[in-house]
Amino acid sequence: MTTAKPCSVGIVGAGNMGGSLLHGLLDAGVDPARLTAVDQRLDILEPLAARGVVTGSELALACDSRDIVLVGVKPQSAPGVLGALAEHLLQGQPIVSIMAGVTTDRIVEMIGTDHPVVRVMPQTLVRLQAGATAVAGGQHATAEHVKMVVDLFALVGSSVEVAESQLDAVTGLSGSGPAYVYTVIEALADGGVKAGLPRETALQLAAQTVAGAGRMVLETGDHPAALRDQVTSPGGTTIAGLAQLEAAGVRHAFIAAVEAATQRSQELGRPEEDGS
Numbered sequence: 694m695t696t697a698k699p700c701s702v703g704i705v706g707a708g709n710m711g712g713s714l715l716h717g718l719l720d721a722g723v724d725p726a727r728l729t730a731v732d733q734r735l736d737i738l739e740p741l742a743a744r745g746v747v748t749g750s751e752l753a754l755a756c757d758s759r760d761i762v763l764v765g766v767k768p769q770s771a772p773g774v775l776g777a778l779a780e781h782l783l784q785g786q787p788i789v790s791i792m793a794g795v796t797t798d799r800i801v802e803m804i805g806t807d808h809p810v811v812r813v814m815p816q817t818l819v820r821l822q823a824g825a826t827a828v829a830g831g832q833h834a835t836a837e838h839v840k841m842v843v844d845l846f847a848l849v850g851s852s853v854e855v856a857e858s859q860l861d862a863v864t865g866l867s868g869s870g871p872a873y874v875y876t877v878i879e880a881l882a883d884g885g886v887k888a889g890l891p892r893e894t895a896l897q898l899a900a901q902t903v904a905g906a907g908r909m910v911l912e913t914g915d916h917p918a919a920l921r922d923q924v925t926s927p928g929g930t931t932i933a934g935l936a937q938l939e940a941a942g943v944r945h946a947f948i949a950a951v952e953a954a955t956q957r958s959q960e961l962g963r964p965e966e967d968g969s
């Protein structure tokens with residue numbers, strides 16, 4: 694978390710991701726007067742307006758007196774939205790894109806101006822101030838622009854700077870990661886149910902186990918293998934379970950999942966596949 698005053702943000706596209714960010718920032722204590730949400734869906738804007746966010750459907754509103762303009766529409770909407778946004782951008786106003794797979798070079802091409810561009814891969818977990826966000830500076834972006842965005846996302850979880858060339862890997866790991874972990878939670882709960890636990894109890898135990906184990910890694914800084922050794926008694930229950938996971942190739946499955954998602958992100962980033 695940062696204590697400096699956060700930058701003011703105009704968000705175009707307040708859907709799943711943009712909306713999660715807005716609600717997360719509000720819950721983190723950001724002054725709603727520093728946030729603008731522009732979307733074509735009233736049902737999304739209403740709860741934000743009720744919390745004091747400036748809302749509307751005109752692109753110009755997202756730029757009006759904001760430190761940054763964040764584009765949160767689907768990648769296939771990028772050419773239309775960015776092309777139309779260009780005439781409303783204030784001089785030197787940075788554009789922040791959360792659009793998966795759309796490179797900063799493509800964004801610059803689509804805007805057709807020399808505004809600074811910063812690319813971000815966030816998670817909807819920012820809604821709970823629990824997001825893992827990666828930020829990469831693109832054309833015309835200075836270290837200050839990148840820092841402003843890193844600091845903004847640090848209000849709603851952890852936030853790191855990476856090279857743009859690493860964003861596909863980030864997408865394969867933390868971008869797609871929540872879905873992998875939801876699958877793990879569901880499967881653990883299924884195991885509990887198979888072993889005789891009520892579904893609700895099994896789900897609660899599984900989800901809290903994942904949340905607690907994640908916190909343990911982050912807060913101790915210990916290697917996961919060392920933490921695992923601490924809870925694995927010789928001849929005990931845990932090593933019996935771990936042996937089954939190894940036999941099923943669980944480690945390989947996760948590595949392959951991240952690799953496949955990274956490759957798909959690279960494919961989607963090619964101009965002929967991004968819908969533009």
Ligand SMILES: NC(=O)c1ccc[n+]([C@@H]2O[C@H](COP(=O)([O-])OP(=O)(O)OC[C@H]3O[C@@H](n4cnc5c(N)ncnc54)[C@H](OP(=O)(O)O)[C@@H]3O)[C@@H](O)[C@H]2O)c1
Nearest residue numbers: 706707708709710711732733765766767768791792793815
């Ligand atoms: N969801 C995630 O977990 C996640 C994670 C990381 C990054 N992202 C990125 O975040 C972006 C948004 O994803 P999402 O899941 O949030 O999509 P979404 O729920 O569809 O949100 C996009 C919103 O933008 C609106 N919109 C489209 N064109 C517009 C325009 N010209 N002016 C104003 N609003 C417009 C859409 O309205 P309509 O529905 O009427 O079109 C929709 O409400 C994507 O580029 C995705 O790659 C998402």
